[in-house]
Structure formats: C-alpha cells, structure tokens
Amino acid sequence: MSRFRMYPTAAQEQRMLLHCAHARYVWNLAVEQHAHWKPGRRSAPGFAEQCRQLTEARRDNAWLRAGNAEVQQQALRDFAGAKAARFAYGFGEPTWRKKFVHEGFRVIGTDRVPEFHPDGTPQLNARTGRQVMGRSVVVRRLNRRWARVKVPGCGWVRFRLTRAGLPQAKTFRVTFRNYQWHIAFAVIPEPVEAPGTGEVIGIDRGVTITAALSDGRKLNCPRLTTRERARVRKHQRRAARAPKGSDRKRDEYAKVARIKAREAARRKDWCEKTSTLLARTYHLIRFEKLNVKNMTASARGTVEQPGTRVRQKAGLNRAILAQGWGLLRRRTGEKAPGRVEDVPAPYTSLRCSACGWIEKDSRKSQAEFVCVSCGFGCNADENAAVNVAAGQGGIPRPRRTAGAGGVTAATGRSSAREPRPTRVGIPLL
Template sequence: MLHWDHVQVPRVSDAAAGAADALALRACPVRVEPRRRAALALAQGPQVSARLRGTQLTEARRENEWLRAGNQTVQVQALKDFAQAKARKFDSGFGEPTWRKKHKHEGFRVIGDDRVPEFNADGSPKLNPKTGKQVMGRSVVVQKLNRRWAQVKVSGCGWVRFRLTRSELPQAKTFRVTFKNGQWHIAFAVIPDPIEKPGTGEVIGIDRGVKVTAALSDGRRLNCPQLTVKERAQIRKHQRRAARAPKGSDAKTAEYAKVARLKAREADRRKDWCEKTSTMLARTYDLVRFEKLNITNMTKSSKGTVEQPGKKVRQKAGLNRAILAQGWGLLRQRTEHKAPGRVEDIPAPYTSLRCSACGWIDKNSRKSQAEFVCSSCGFNCNADTNAATNVAAGQGGFPRPRRSAGAGGTTARKGSNVREPQPIRAEIPLF
C-alpha cells in the first residue's frame, strides 16, 4: 500500500506541472468574487476535463511500467483530489495546491467496489433522468470479525484488517488510508449525527489553562494526560543519540523514528481525551460556553528580529509547548462538531479577575494561580473555578457598571485600580 502512495505522487506532480504550463494558472492573493472568477477562468483558458485526465492516465500507464504497477483506482482518486483542490483555490483560502514533501502526509484515497442502489431523501428510489433506471452508487465493503476487529476490501490488495473505534460499522463510499509514525490508519468518509440536547437547561462554563486543562463551573477540574517522566526521559535519550549519529545514517533515522513514535503516543492520548471530554459535555449540558482565546497569537514566538531581539525566548517557547500540549483548540472544535449550535464563546478579558459572587474586579483578588479572594466581599474559591463561573454567566470583556449583583454584578467603584476614567455623559431631557 505504501508503494501505491509513492506511485500516485509523480502522476499528481505531472498533472500540477501540466496544468501550470497549459493553463498558466497563478495563485491569487485576494478573494475573488463569483463574477470576477468567471472572467478570470475565461482569461486562463479551458479547464482540463475529468475524461481527458482519465485518458492521459491510461496512456501514461501503458507507456510506464512503474506507473502501471500501482492501482489505477488510487491514481484516479489522486487526480480527482488534485482537480478539486484546483477548483477550490479561491474558496478554501489555501490558494494553489503545493508540492508534497517526501514522507509527509503519506496516504491515498480508495473508492468502494460494491454497487448499491441509491435513494432520495424521502426514501424513494433515485432514478436516472435520461434512462429512468435505478441509480447504483458506490459503497465500501466492510465485514465485522468480532467486537474489536473488522476488515475492509481494498481493490488490488484484498482484505485488510483494522481495529474498530466505533460500535457500528461505517456506511461510506470512500475511505482514506494514511501512514504516519510507522502506523497505518484508515478513516471512512462518514459524518456522524450530532448528539441530542439533554433538555436539562444546564449551562456549563469552561476555563482553559496550562496547570488545569479545563476547569468547569461546577467545580470539576479536568486534565489532559501527558507523557510520563520515564517517557520524556526516553525522548531526551533518543534525541541525544540522534544528534551524535552521523548525518544521513540509518542510526540517526532510527532514533528520530523512536522519538516520533513517542510524540505520536502523546498526540493520541490528547486526541482521545478531547474526544471523550467533548462527548461528555455534549451529552450532559444544554449549553457549553468557552472563553474566547486566540491560540495562534498566544503561541507565537517572542524571538523578535536582529534589530529588536525578543526577551525570554526560551521561556516563551516552553509556554507555547505547554499550551499546545493541552489541546485547547481541539476540545473546542470537537464539542462544536458534536453539539452544533450549543457552543458559545465568551470574551476572555477580566474573567479571571472578576468575582463571581459580587462582580467586583481587582487584580489583587488573584492571590496565586489557584487562589482567589475577593478584595471587596471576601469571597474565596479556586481561581479557575471562579473564572469558569464567570464564563458560564456570560460575563467577560471590558468591565461596565451594572445594578445587579452576582456574577458580573456591580463593577464601578470610586478609586478602582483597573477601570479607566470614563467620559461624562450629559443627560438631555425629553419633552
């Protein structure tokens, strides 16, 4: 199967080069409107049809033995993926398809061999408008062996066993096989149904951090599993051995492969935790509120430039690694996928400084990372739980005076050390 992936790459590369030479396409730095897109398409010339690409592939397979050794279905799907990427270069935001690097994103897509009748949304048979016959679609052939294992039929390769991660068998037309860190993975093109709302009316707020990955407003504190001390020591050992090995040697490659497997284990644990936690949130609460965090900006390097070098670059790099190891973005994304329309983002400013009991904001109330003692009312609780309570109440952003008490209550007080002076508003009487 890995040979098929290597065989399909030159074919896509040739297609990319041919499209660039024949159609003179170039990446557009701005978003193109539909009307301009049509005019640009006329200026660029005719597009290569799927039938022409198939004909060119057949001729190339007839002339080249190394290309004929690969599976034709896999090569056709690679050309379709390339054509789709070219067609969506204006809408996807990624621009022109780029060249794939060696040993990066190795994999291929396979379409099912089984023919099954297709039906409309109302359950009626789907008929061909020209012939009036039943439309037969593609389907993946999957057989369940036992509770943990199943097998899928791959054209040209036979039956391939894989481990099930869901109780039900996938009903898909295509699937993708990938090779990463010495392991094979198979993913079926299936969109699962969203989780139904429990109907309890409960609202949960989540404060994300490095010390505590997810602090809930009900008092629970959840932590994403990390590598053990022994596993981190193994990573450092293999990295030292790789640094001392000769450049380009098999020993260096083997040591880096061991490091990659350990880091892949950490990523698998993080993904598994995010999947289970997001499922728990979607099944338990009607509304899930996260503090709105710009993780991309938070994890930027402080290296600076030659003229203006940054400060504490190594400390900032360690903080960036700690943030990315918690899976903040993945937890928010998977919760949105499983509970669409039931996830909200609350502005993050002042959620950690605001008292959830009286609403008073003071930076001196945050005694430490884990302790919060309100300087106004004396309310005492865990700092992360206090922030999560404010997120659940929807109180975030710039402090403004309120008449009500509770989370986000009265925030204006004379002599406040955090609120800036506000302009005087003149009241105009209405007659």
C-alpha cells in the same frame, strides 16, 4: 470521520507506500501546473483535463503505470477540492506535499448499493424512474474486534474495530504517520442529543488544568509518564550522537516518534470522550474563545528583529499544544451543533464571579483568586469558568447614572474613583 488503526502485512505496506508516493507525485504536478499560471497566460487545466493528461503520463511512465489509476485520480480530485475551497471559503493555495510528512491516499467505494432518502424511501431517477445506485466501501467483519477492507492493489487489509457496527461509507482515506497506518471512513456521525435540562456549562482552558468546568469539575488531558519522558530524552541523545544519515540515527528517531504517537493517541482519545460527555450532559456549552494558532506562534522573529525569550516561548507552545484545546472545542461543536458558544476571553480570569469587580490584584497566583472588593475567594480557573458560563467576557463599558460625582449602576461605587475601561478596576454591567 470514523478512524481506525490498520495492520497491513509487509507486502501490503510496501504497496500502500507506493500508492502514497504516486498520490503525492500527482498532487505536486498539479500544484506545479497552477503555480505556472500568471495574468495573461492560459488558465490552468481543470480536473477533467488533468485526468486526460494523467492517462497520457501513465502510458509514457512505467513507474506511474505500475500504480493504481483510481488512487492517482483521487489525488487530482482532492487538489480540485482544495482549489475550490480556496475561492469558496478563503483558504490558502494548495502547497507541496513532502515525503515522510504527507503520506496518504484516498479510495472510493467499488460496491454498487441502492441509495435511500433520509426518511427511508428509495431514491429514484427522475428520467428513468429506476432506483439510484451508489458506491460503497467493501468492508467485512472478521470478529468482534477485527474487520478488513479492500484496498486497490493490496487486497484485504485488516483494521481494528474500536466502535460498534461496521462503517458504511462511500470513500475512505489511508494515512501513514509515526510508523502507524490508519484508515478514516467518510461518515458523518449523528449529533449527540441534548439532555433537555437546559443546564449551561462554562469551560476555562489552561495549561495546568486542561479544562476547568463552572460546576467545580477539573479535567486534565493525559500526558506522557515520567518514565516515558525519560525514554524520549534518552533516544534523542543517542540520535544526536549517531552519525548523520546512519541507520542508528533513523532508528532512534523512530523510537521517539512511536512514544510521541502514543501521547497523541491518548490526547485524541481523551478529547473524544470528554466532548461526548459534555454534549450528553449539558444543554449549552460555552468555551473561552482562544486563538490557539496565534497563541502558539514562534517568538523567533526575523534576522533584522530577532525575538526574545525564544526557548521559553517554545516550551510554552509545546505545553499548550499538548492540552488539545482546539481538538476539544472542534469535536464538541461537531457533536453538539448549535449548542456550543464562544465567549470573549479578556477579563474572564480577573473578574469576580460574585460581585463582578475586575481587578488584577484579585488574581493572587495561578490557582488562587480573592476579590479585593468583596473578599470572595475560590480557585482561579473555576472563577473564570463561572464567568464564561454567564457569558461575561470582553471589555465592559461602565455606565454612569449620575454626574461626575455620581454612583455607578453596576457596583454602587463612586464614579469619581472609577477608572477608565482600559485600566483595571472596571465594574461589571
């Protein structure tokens, strides 16, 4: 996806908000139709039948008829794609879309352009022998920094050009969030070419240091400044004191949303630049395998079994999500396909990268690692990154070369003093 910031006029913004409302309304109608199905009833209508029903609904509903039929049909197509993904890839059922949360719509191109094969030869119709004509989005460049796109019912809408060249796409999606409009063109970017050096890098992700590289570099995701955090607290306090449902409360929350949107934009920009740097510099990139969704789950619990230390866990969740771990891993994998691997996370931070001995007492603090076996010391995150680069993760199983009083093959220590794999002090194989 190629994503750009849009700057519509006041009249265009109102029209696009109406498009968002229509797309959300049609989507929720489709969700309701499929939620009504039960075993023994007729199957829910498909995309073609829903389009026919949409035509009848537009004839009877003046509010729906005032919108663009193409935008509403694309919402039904998105729903059909979500249902197909549920059966093909195991995703969940499509859920309801809410106002102020799911604001967006999709548009397909209107220009007729010839289609070509990847090698540059024209695509020909097998029956007629004529060149295949496809659709393309209508985009025009205004100058070096600005361009415009044709949105149905809105005319030409300006957007900021932050990449070289105009996007060539068949469809685009317009979204509205945190009082900002964005347009995303459905373009598959070319993968970044491997440097050909064969260099392997390991990346350990953390809260204090966002990404510690095995070559000693430490990369940190930008956060809000001290003054910006103070402004967020100030506006949140003012919103809390404002009457419920008042314009003042809404305006104060809007100011908070704008500041947090700035933080999210910085985080995304950092992830894009860092993933490009990794894909261009290293041949093989290894990440510590982390399940961010489970790590940031709430500790609230249930009414019967309430959780403990909920506020502390919520603060940790916010700190983890502010680092952009998942986005960095996903974008690196998309830019360097086939060159990104995940290494199991257990014991990567407790294993000595010099001798391979695993001991919890070696981790002196968050930033200090001193091996109790060989005395090797370095930064704890850098030590974990070296283990990730070597692919040493997970729980190792000690291998014995002698009997009960023999010597282990990995470290030369007596197996009589060797603990079991479920405890600390496990030698590396």
